[in-house]
Amino acid sequence: DAKTTQPPSMDCAEGRAANLPCNHSTISGNEYVYWYRQIHSQGPQYIIHGLKNNETNEMASLIITEDRKSSTLILPHATLRDTAVYYCIVRVRAGGTSYGKLTFGQGTILTVHP
Amino acid sequence: ETGVTQTPRHLVMGMTNKKSLKCEQHLGHNAMYWYKQSAKKPLELMFVYSLEERVENNSVPSRFSPECPNSSHLFLHLHTLQPEDSALYLCASSQRVLWAPSYNEQFFGPGTRLTVL
Numbered sequence: 001d002a003k004t005t006q007p008p009s010m011d012c013a014e015g016r017a018a019n020l021p022c023n024h025s026t027i028s029g030n031e032y033v034y035w036y037r038q039i040h041s042q043g044p045q046y047i048i049h050g051l052k053n054n055e056t057n058e059m060a061s062l063i064i065t066e067d068r069k070s071s072t073l074i075l076p077h078a079t080l081r082d083t084a085v086y087y088c089i090v091r092v093r094a095g096g097t098s099y100g101k102l103t104f105g106q107g108t109i110l111t112v113h114p
Numbered sequence: 115e116t117g118v119t120q121t122p123r124h125l126v127m128g129m130t131n132k133k134s135l136k137c138e139q140h141l142g143h144n145a146m147y148w149y150k151q152s153a154k155k156p157l158e159l160m161f162v163y164s165l166e167e168r169v170e171n172n173s174v175p176s177r178f179s180p181e182c183p184n185s186s187h188l189f190l191h192l193h194t195l196q197p198e199d200s201a202l203y204l205c206a207s208s209q210r211v212l213w214a215p216s217y218n219e220q221f222f223g224p225g226t227r228l229t230v231l
Contacts, residue, residue, distance in 0.1 A: 043116065043204050043222025044157070102220060104157040 004088045009109040012082075018075040020108050022088030025069040031091060033064060034102070035073045037084040044087065044104070047073065078112045085109050117141040118223035120205050126229045127195065135190040135226050137205030146188040147220065148180060149204040157204065163188060195230045202227055 005023040012018040024033065035047040048055055048062045050071070055062045061074040075082055087107040118139045127133050139146065148160040162170035163182040177199075179191040188205055206220040 041202075041225075041227075043118070043206070043225050044220075045116070045222065046219045049219075102159070106156055 004090055004105055006086070006088050006105065006108045008106065009111070012075075012078045012110060012112050014080055014112055014114050015077055018078040018082065018110055018112065020073040020075075020086050020088075020110065021070065022073070023070045024088070024090045027068050027090050033062065033068075033071050034089040034091065035060070035062065036087045036089065036102075036104075037082075038087070038107070039081075039084040047086075078110075080112050080114065083110060083112045116221045116223065118205060118207055118221050120203075120223040120226050122226060123224065124227045124229075126231065127192070128231050129195060129197070131195075132191070132193040134192065135203055135205075135228075137188040137190075137223055139186055139188075139205075139207040139221070139223075141207060141209075141221060143207035143209045143221070144185050145208045146182060146185075147206040147208075148188065148190055149206065149222075151202040151204060151225070152198075153201070161190075192228075195228075197230050200228055200230045 003026060010020060032049050032051050034049040036044040037047055038044045048057055048060050050062045050064055052064055052068055054064060062071060064071045073086065085107040087104050089102050089104065091102065121136045125133060145164045147162050149157045150160050151157045159172050160174045161168060161180045166182050166185055177194050181189040181191060190203060202225045204225045205223040208220045
């Protein structure tokens with residue numbers, strides 16, 4: 001699976017958009033970009049994933065550049081409860097006999113402050 | 115609530131003890147995972163079970179012994195652990211679809227905080 005690079009930490013004011021970048025310059029054509037987050041002392045939580053088109057769900061938006069070498073996770077209106085470690089993971093989509101292994105890096109510690 | 119439960123939530127054990135961690139998923143998934151998260155380190159995948167068969171063992175020491183009696187339950191048996199095994203142990207599950215591609219979102223439990231004295 002392709003390696004990802006994320007800033008170690010970011011700050012965001014409550015109510016503002018949080019934009020979390022991720023570089024994945026060695027991504028291959030069949031690899032997806034996944035985002036998970038881990039709130040302190042809890043298990044990771046799936047947020048969103050995408051291949052090449054931008055994606056949006058009730059939690060966040062995912063913007064993937066045209067060359068797919070980087071992406072940005074957007075939390076449109078950050079709240080204090082969004083303070084967590086955010087992981088960007090690139091891997092092949094599961095299917096057939098593949099269970100879709102996730103390899104977690106260090107992630108970005110997002111701190112949302114009042 | 116993610117539909118994945120883990121017990122106990124906290125465990126303190128001596129190096130000579132034998133204990134077991136339990137994971138149960140109520141999501142109808144057919145793949146289950148054990149991860150280890152040590153302080154200041156990324157999550158490390160330990161074991162994967164798919165359809166109750168172990169499909170991956172990431173060079174985990176034999177003092178950790180997994181068991182998957184059915185698709186809803188996963189155990190991690192611990193014996194003669196070392197203090198460096200103290201960590202958060204996380205269980206996850208996902209759905210493996212054999213006949214069609216699946217994005218395979220993983221659902222994690224809250225973890226068991228293990229301390230080895």
